[in-house]
Amino acid sequence: MDVDGGGNKRVFHRLGGPQSDPSKNQKVCFHWRAGKCNRHPCPFLHRELPPPPSQQGLNGTASSKRHHAFAATTDGPSARNRGPNNFNGGASSTWGRTGGTRVFVRKMEKVCNYWVQGNCSYGDKCKFLHCWSMGDSFSLLTQLDGHQKVVSGIALPSGSDKLYTGSKDQTVRVWDCQSGQCLGVINLGGEVGCMISEGPWVFVGIPDVVKAWNTQTNSELSLSGPVGQVYALVVGNDLLFAGTQDGSILAWKFNAVTNCFEPAASLKGHTLAVVSLVVGANRLYSGSMDHSIRVWSLETLQCIQTLTEHTSVVMSVLCWDQFLLSCSLDQQLKVWVATQSGNLEVTYTHKEEHGLITLCGMHDSEAKPVLLCACNDNTVRVYDLPAFSERGKIFSKEEIRSIQVGPGGLFFTGDGTGQVKVWKWVAEPAPTA
Structure with missing residues (x-):
């Protein structure tokens, strides 16, 4: 943008x-x-x-409870299943119909460059945006500065009060969730391609290896086997899967006796790098630079279907109830549903004006399902599901490559400048007569 x-x-x-x-x-x-x-x-x-007087500003200091801290504790039921892998929004088969609700009104959808530099003389009269978002359903709490390149992964381990962020600057930063301060920087010697957390474990994909850290025991493991950069990680059926640059998907199983991860399988089929993975409905779904999505059985680890409707890199895949959502640089977001034969078919296609980078599903302050779609025009579109009615937009200086759900209505975005922003869903204002 x-x-x-x-x-x-x-x-x-x-x-x-x-x-x-x-x-x-x-x-x-x-x-x-x-x-x-x-x-x-x-x-x-x-x-x-004009917006209601209670609308939050950029720095989130309108409320003393939100000053510089995002208080992202990870205990309790709100912290579990927070990722998009098992996003559950309630069954519906009616896609793309607004039903007359939540029609988002567009203004001048461009951030004022002078405001970014801190010297816009027009103030409230400026016709361009003086904020990093549009929409009144969420607000920016704070931003975390430190990374020098694109943020490629964000993780919140269970039972920890720390936030982990990985970047192509070859570092992982550890942040205190109460103060928002950086507690440490881990130099990895390679670009971080992805990062996830599962229970107390944090997994980081770098060239030719997956790093595994147990945040409770402070133990560290290195899982060898990948060829080239590790672009995607996911856990399913007690297995850790890694999508790699050479097109293979490697699997490890944790051995509690030896306290290590043992190689379990290597899934072959993709002809180019695997850049997205998700688990749902006892299936593993993989998106690749070869423009295809492969469906794998978690029981047999065999490929049972190949989806070829996308015409460019499949950047992200997401499970939503019985549906699979996929997005691509071909500017299309596709919704797939299983037929009586068990095969997936496209039931709805949503088109954007720009290539799509990543998808993240979550629930708003009213527990309604919401989809965040990051595009390569430096924006994130916010949609209600299943209607795909737009309810807001997030702007950034460069592409947002990472979106992560947190507890208590929090979510995090990481962009190409290395900046991590902390957002919070807020209750929508009551309609006025």
Whole structure:
């Protein structure tokens, strides 16, 4: 996304200027919102109504409870199943229908470059955004600075009060969830391709190896076998799976007696790198640079179906109830459902204007299922499921490659600049009469 504050050729005429006529109808012009009002003068407003006074600012300091800390404790039921691997949003087979609800109104969807630099002279009158998001369902709590390159993984181990972030700057940073301070930097000697947590374990994929850390015992293991960069990791059926640069998927099983991970299998089939993995419905799903998705049985570890409807790299796969969601650089997000024969078929295709990088499923403050879709125009689209009605957008200086769900309505994003942002779902304001 270009965050330059100028160069937009589209001019919106503002009705009344700073001293609006109180006799004017205090409704926003429907045609102006659509960009095609031709009434001069128009009896309705050609500007958006101001947000409610309780809306959070960029630094999240409007509430003293959120100052510099995100308090992401990982105990209790809210911390379990927080990842997108088993995202459960309630069964529905009606995709892509808004039903007249949650139609997100677009404004000037560009962040003011002068505001980013801290010197915009227009203030509230600037026609560009002075915030890193649009939508009133979530707010930015704080940001964590330290990484020098793209953040490629975020993990919150169970029972720990630490947040782990991995980057292509070859480091893993450990953050205190109460203060937001960096407690340590681990130099790995290789770019972090991915990172997950399972129970007390943190797994980090780097070239030719997977690092495993037990945050409770402080033990460290190195799992050898991968060829090239490890791009994806997932745990299923007591196995750890790693998607690698040479197109194979390696599996290890933990041996509690020897306290180590033993090689269990090597899954072959993809012709290029495996960049996304997810487990659901007793299946392993793998997305690859060869444009395909392979479906593997977790019992036999055999490939039982190959999906070839995408025309570019399958960047992310996600399980949602009985559905599989996949996104690709071909600008398409596909929803798959199993037929009576057991094979997956596309039941809905959602198209974006830009390539899709990653998917993350979670629930909002009202426990409603929400899908976050990171695109390569430096934005994250926020959608309600299954309607795909847009309810917000997150902006960044560079692509957001990592999204992770936390407890208590928190979620985290990591971008190409190395910055990690902490967000929180908030209760939506009640409609006014």
